[in-house]
Amino acid sequence: MTVFYILLLFMIIAAIIAVETKNLLGAVICIGAIGFGASLMFLFLRAPDIAITQIVVEVLGLIILIRACISRELTFISGPREFFGVVVSVAIIFAIFLAGIEVLKTLPDFGTPIFAQVPEAASQTYISEGMQKTGAANLVASVILDFRAYDTLGEATVLFTAIIGATVILRKKTKKLLEDPDQ
Amino acid sequence: MKGMTIIVKTISSWVKVLIFLFGIYIVLFGHLTPGGGFAGGVILASCYVLLMLAFGREYAEENLSLPVASKLDCVGALLFAAVALCGLLYGAASFFWNFIHQEYLVGTDYEFNLVSAGTIPLSNIAIGLKVGASLFLVVLVLSMFRPEMSGNKED
Amino acid sequence: MLYALCFLLFMIGLYCAVVKKNMVKIVIGIMVMEYAVNLFLIMLGYRFGGIAPIVDKGQLDLETGQIAAGFLNSSVDPLPQALVLTAIVISLGSLALMISICIRTYEKYGTFDITQIRRLKG
Incomplete structure (x- = not known):
């Protein structure tokens, strides 16, 4: 503790x-x-x-x-943003802070999770029957790749898209750069 | 781009084998011990990143070039989808159905062996291939961007 | 109380992402928020005296396939762990995407300052 x-x-x-x-x-x-x-x-x-x-x-x-x-010229950027932007940001932070305080009151105590008190919770099924149904001793692996494999499929898609985005952004020369002599 | 000193090169040429072997162990035993495809894939990628940092980008590209890495990425994703589609063809006919464990290994005491848990080790291998190849790919692309930028500055 | 500290970590990351002007500082703030959320989800599944959700050989009855009651009563929740495991790897992919955007912007404008970037439009 x-x-x-x-x-x-x-x-x-x-x-x-x-x-x-x-x-x-x-x-x-x-x-x-x-x-x-x-x-x-x-x-x-x-x-x-x-x-x-x-x-x-x-x-x-x-x-x-x-x-x-x-290997960049690291300019030390200081000074505040514009006045209106600062006011809006502080308002956003304060609103999220108030919402978080309200949520913190409703949480269960640390160390006594909700799934332990509800017998029909999904996690109870994973713990008690996961070994029989999938044969994997590591219950996390059985949840990732068997019970909730759709999540993993979506994760693979998101990772694939992020890598494609990074590759496209860092491409050597874009067509626009080749056509436009100003660049 | 020529790499680091002789000390770093010597040590990393010894250590790279152990890191690669540890990554393969983490991927293969993901269903029995902590680990799995995600952690093992990142370890495999970090092995090649170590090669790139110690010996320079050209040496790493000789071992695993950019087209090969992108093809491995696609192969991993397709393998994962193929394992899921095999579940559609067998037995209960649902996507991601664990057909090997439910139909062929049922009733046998294969628990805690390397060959157990049906499709989970196959999916682990596919995920490890995909994560490792794609993360090495992104570090390679990030390091290839450097020469162009300095060239632009000189212009 | 631990949840409140975790929320404080989240608020520090949010402050950094909203107020700072440096692009890399904004990326750092988003990373701090990711750590806070991952920690909070794992904390929700912890129980006192818990053990990791990995079945040992002694805890499985090989004839009936039943899990021992000691494991059922003391294992931590495997579900948030599985969700956070994928979220960590996704955060690395999105970090690479954000950093590549930063590098591209630096190459075009020569600075990480977002107010400068706004003025040099066109």
């Missing part, structure tokens, strides 16, 4: 530093600290699958993020 508080406070401090620091490379490294803290937290929350995935995804994500801000 205490380790959760320590890890969450560590992540919050790293997030504040990442948001407020002027150095862009330092902000990226603080993102790495948040990610590895989240990975440890997943491990203590008894989710080893997600801990493995998070720690590897974090490494690749850091490489991609550092790629964006290395």
Whole structure:
């Protein structure tokens, strides 16, 4: 219980530093600290699958993020936005904060999940019959690839589309650039 | 683009084999131990990214070039859809029906073996292929963008 | 209380994404929000003294195929774990997409400042 508080406070401090620091490379490294803290937290929350995935995804994500801000003329951008924009953003943040406070009151206590009190919850079926019905000892794998495989199909489609988008955006020379001599 | 120092090159040439083997282990044993296609695929991609960072982009492209990576990506996606479609042809005739476990392995005590759980290991292999190839592809594309930008600046 | 700290992390990410002017800072804010949401979903399924949702050899009755009652009463929820597992990999793909947009914009305008980009229209 205490380790959760320590890890969450560590992540919050790293997030504040990442948001407020002027150095862009330092902000990226603080993102790495948040990610590895989240990975440890997943491990203590008894989710080893997600801990493995998070720690590897974090490494690749850091490489991609550092790629964006290395060998650039990093101008330190400071100063506020326009007045109207700031007012609208603060109003949006305040509205979401109030909504979140209302939601926090209705949540169950930490450590006593809802699915444990409802006998006909879907998760109870996955735990009790997942091994017989799919034969996989890892119940997370049985949920991902058998009970809810449509989610995985949609995820594969989204990943495919994101990669196609990144490839098209970073294409060497577009047709417009070739035709337009001004560029 | 010529890569890093001799120390990094030597160590990464030893370690790359272990990382690749660990990725294959995570993919194959995804239905018995923590892991699965997603984590294993990202580990396989990070093996090639390590090669690219240590030896330069040309060396990584000799091992796995961009057309081959994009074809592997498509093959993974098609394999996953094909496993799902096989469930439509067999037995209960529903998409993603786990036909191997329900029809061929029923009643046998194959639990906790590598060959168990029906279509789940096959889907894991397809997902691992797809995730690994596509993530390596995106890092390769991001690193190929560099020369053009510096060329534009000189102009 | 842990949920409130998680919500605080989400609010920090939202503040960063809405107020900052640097494009890479906006991407960083979106990443912080993703971490907070993933953590919150996993926390919802945790129970005290829980064990990971992976069946051991001793917990399965090989003749009847029944799971031991000790596992049923102490396993954490596998459903949010499965949903978050796909969300993490999707976040890496969308991060690559956002970073490629940032690099393309930097190449065209020479800056990451979004107010500058708005003025240099056309």
